[in-house]
Amino acid sequence: MxxxxxxxxxxxxxxxxxxxxxxxxxxxxxxEKHRPSLKSKSNNNTTDSNDLQRVIKIIRPL
Incomplete structure (x- = not known):
């Protein structure tokens, strides 16, 4: 079967x-180009990078 x-x-x-x-x-x-779990991982990496940039700006303002 x-x-x-x-x-x-x-x-x-x-x-x-x-x-x-x-x-x-x-x-x-x-x-797998449109697999939701792969899209989530790439979006999470971008978000983590953006969050890190914000933390750096808060710690060391321009």
């Missing part, structure tokens, strides 16, 4: 800020 299952697809953007329906992408080749 499990041999017949395809890999679970990665999220693919659709219309109006929604992901495409599962039934439309199941069994098709996808990539």
């Amino acid at each position: 499990f041999e017949k299952l395809a890999n679970f697809p990665d999220p693919v953007p659709g219309n109006e800020n929604h992901y495409m329906p599962f039934k439309e992408i199941y069994g098709k080749e996808t990539d």
Whole structure:
């Protein structure tokens, strides 16, 4: 039974800020470009960097 299952697809953007329906992408080749957890990590790194810059300015004002 499990041999017949395809890999679970990665999220693919659709219309109006929604992901495409599962039934439309199941069994098709996808990539991780739009995976929410990867976007969160890149956003967190940017936020951490910005927060660090603010702390430095508070400690050593111009």
